Ligand SMILES: CC(=O)N[C@H]1[C@@H](OP(=O)(O)OP(=O)(O)OC[C@H]2O[C@@H](n3ccc(=O)[nH]c3=O)[C@H](O)[C@@H]2O)O[C@H](CO)[C@@H](O)[C@@H]1O[C@H](C)C(=O)N[C@@H](C)C(=O)N[C@H](CCC(=O)O)C(=O)O
Ligand SMILES: Nc1ncnc2c1ncn2[C@@H]1O[C@H](COP(=O)(O)OP(=O)(O)OP(=O)(O)O)[C@@H](O)[C@H]1O
């Protein structure tokens with residue numbers, strides 16, 4: 001068993017857990033796991049319910065792997081646990097497993113989030129973009145800062161492709177622990193509604209929490225918009241482990257944001273409000289949005305702030321204002337906020353322009369909700385001299401209700417549409433297109449239906465004339481396409497370059 005970089009003291013576990021049932025605490029704990037597939041000898045293993053209850057084979061596998069202590073929920077009692085004890089693995093029963101996991105994992109890594117500046121962003125759209133911008137500002141202000149979100153988990157010298165927007169609770173605490181050990185003192189992270197619903201951020205301490213917006217998505221997982229909102233709201237109502245509350249930054253132009261603000265005010269909290277209205281704490285004073293980006297002056301409680309960002313679109317102005325709010329909450333001086341915003345030249349797969357010597361603009365973007373598509377196409381239109389040709393589809397095994405909505409937006413806001421596949425996953429690609437097509441057809445905009453995404457991109461680029469824009473939406477930074485359960489290499493940017501005749 002490797003020596004733990006933080007927990008050199010033996011039996012630290014005694015101070016954070018109640019006594020095990022019918023057994024003693026082990027002498028030492030090497031690691032934490034909640035998945036039999038990654039459990040190691042010497043680990044403390046958390047036995048958890050899945051959506052289908054408890055799978056006892058997982059416990060058996062974990063014991064075979066040599067875990068030294070099992071912690072589980074008081075509601076989980078069975079002969080299998082007696083069996084664990086029979087194998088001389090002590091079992092601890094707790095009333096609130098997620099809360100215990102958060103406390104144990106944080107303590108195991110030396111409570112890094114309590115020592116770092118952690119900024120968390122949630123909302124349907126704009127999390128990744130805002131988290132990159134926030135990190136940039138924090139770095140400019142001298143706080144070495146990592147990033148956890150949809151595109152990467154970046155903890156200093158270790159940058160790995162993200163597996164989820166918000167990783168599982170133990171991975172999250174580990175990432176923060178390792179980030180601290182590598183000298184990072186800040187973390188800019190995305191928190192998805194799934195993560196909030198599943199308690200993945202339990203035990204973490206946040207300095208600032210940011211709400212971008214709430215529009216339709218993920219209603220395959222959440223029963224309705226109200227439950228989706230309640231999941232997001234947890235980030236703002238939860239307390240840090242020391243009982244404090246983070247500072248909240250909320251988009252006051254969004255209808256759910258307005259509600260969140262009024263609920264926070266009722267709880268005697270004072271959120272920093274961003275928005276177009278001059279009543280907002282942070283609002284635009286004199287801002288222009290064009291092909292070369294966003295520039296101008298933003299009003300803030302600390303005075304006027306000059307911004308110059310290569311990013312474009314009104315929605316990115318909203319993201320920038322949210323980030324200004326977070327930065328002011330961190331007490332970062334205005335000139336450094338301004339520098340940090342300018343230094344972020346773009347975000348992978350978000351409004352990524354594929355340059356070529358053809359006089360057409362090709363834009364790859366991650367818009368995969370109807371609101372994002374509307375925002376994106378609304379940003380492209382004023383910049384485009386010719387026609388807007390949109391290539392898009394919808395993910396399989398995900399919210400089906402957004403399919404017609406996306407079809408309608410794509411049709412209404414484009415001059416030509418290539419209806420194609422996104423990640424079909426285990427669904428029949430043609431059936432997904434069937435669910436998008438009627439709404440698209442209803443707009444009267446010409447379209448072609450080509451399920452093969454590569455062919456659709458090639459076709460869109462081949463029909464584009466000088467001055468036209470080809471918008472390839474939905475997959476952004478993704479370098480794969482999921483067909484069935486298999487991930488195949490696929491990158492919209494590579495395919496677009498190939499179609500444009502650019503050497504790869
Ligand atoms: C729908 C959903 O979010 N499911 C999550 C949930 O799965 P589950 O309840 O089915 O759990 P399970 O797989 O039965 O496992 C139960 C327990 O047994 C363990 N296990 C499981 C298998 C095994 O062989 N051995 C074993 O010990 C698991 O580690 C876990 O402790 O709990 C698991 C453990 O934390 C998550 O990995 C899993 O995320 C799946 C992979 C997923 O795809 N989630 C997506 C939808 C997601 O989280 N998306 C958001 C993005 C949203 C956005 O961008 O807005 C994200 O944050 O990435
Ligand atoms: N503030 C915003 N409001 C509306 N749409 C936005 C906003 N910011 C970005 N978008 C659009 O949404 C897409 C996704 O943006 P981004 O990746 O920043 O969001 P996200 O919340 O991280 O999404 P995901 O949950 O899928 O990771 C962008 O490519 C853009 O089209």
Ligand SMILES: N[C@H](CCC[C@H](N)C(=O)O)C(=O)O
Nearest residue numbers: 368394395398422423474475
């Ligand atoms: N985080 C989003 C990603 C969707 C991206 C899109 N390409 C798709 O596969 O549907 C989700 O889990 O819904």
Ligand SMILES: [Mg+2]
Nearest residue numbers: 127128150165
């Ligand atoms: Mg994201």
